[in-house]
Amino acid sequence: MEWRDEGIILGLRKHGETSVIAEVMTHAHGRHLGIVRGGRSKRLQPVLQPGNSVDLVWRARLDEHLGQYQVEVLNARAGRLMESAIGVHGVQAMAALLRLLPERDSHPRLHDAFAVILDSLDTPEQAGALYVRFELAVLEDLGFGLDLSACAATGVRTELIYVSPKSGRAVSAAAGAPWAERMLALPQFLTDRDYPCTNAEMLGQAFRLTGYFLDRHVFEARGIEPPISRESFCTAALRAMPPADPVLPETELMK
Template sequence: MQWQDDAIILGVKRHGETSVIAELMTRTRGRYLGLVRAGRSRSMQPVLQPGNRVDVIWRARLDDHLGEYRIEPLQLRAGQLMETATAVYGVQAMAALLRLLPERDPHPHLFEALDVILDNLSDPADAGELFVRFELAVLDDLGFGLDLKECAATGLRNDLVYVSPKTGRAVCRTAGAPYADRMLALPEFLSDEHSKAANSESLAAAFRLTAYFLNRHVYEPRGLNENSTRDGFVQAALKALDKAG
């Protein structure tokens, strides 16, 4: 068995004296593990850093085997990702999100989103908003997508300011007012009605929104702890956005 694909390094684990097992997000085949012989060599260590984009050839005798990788660099951006706290935490937090998905399950749109976000993690105006949208996309692929297009009670598509914590559906101001203290806020930048960029207040609300549904539908049912690198990213993104503003 053999295939070739573009991929992004998510992480590596030592294997034996000189090799590593590399975890990649591939463009067409999803999250994939493979052995890299001599992966701890001086020439390979800079390549096998989280966030780098690579060309990979995977080979195995049978499709369900671990297999071996042959990896060539395409875009070495790991050094740039070490320059800001949002980037350091962001690449780890997105890798943790992708690990919630089944291995070898194709998610090409998530690969494309990851590739774009990694190039923008150092920009505080973009990093937080892009990350929230990535979380929403992961929730959708896990089968727990939020419906933020129209009011669950009235069908209206304007003045959407709440999200129901029970259904994950948007609710307009008038319909949600009697239950406002039990609703989650829908930040304007996530609504089709507005084109405003996120500020620190709306971004914090968006982080609370996605965290609620990740905990309810994914972490708690699986008995998992919350993603600690996400907390680091959230704090770094909000701090950077405050400074930029």
């Protein structure tokens, strides 16, 4: 068996004295593991860093075997990512989300989104908003996508400012007013791509929205704790955004 694909390094673990098992999010073959012979060498260590895009050739006698990787670097972005808290925690947080997917299930959209966001993590005003959209895409691919296109109660597509915590559907200002305290806030940048995420309050609302549904449908359902890297990334991204008026304490931004 043999195939060739492009992928992004998620993580490594030692294998024997000189090799590693590389975990890679590939474009066509999903999250896929393989042995890299000599992966702990001085030549390959810089290549096999989380966040780097690589060209892969995978070989195995049978498809179900672990197999071996031959790798060549395509985009050595890991060094740049390690220069900031947003970069370090962003790579780890997205890798943790991708590990929720079944191994070897193809998710080309998530691979491509992962690459785009990694290339934007050095732009703090974009990083948080892109990451939230990545979490929405992961929820959708796991079968728990949110419907933010129209009001669940009336069908209108304007003034969508809430999300029902029960249904995961958008709710308009008028329809949601009687239950406003029970609703999750829906920042406008998630329903209108031409509307930017301009401040920490908006971004905090978005983090709370996706975090709620990840907890409910994924982490609690599987009996696992949310990754610390997500909290660390959210904190770093919020600090990089200008505050809204009035200024809210950092601990209140995701409430």
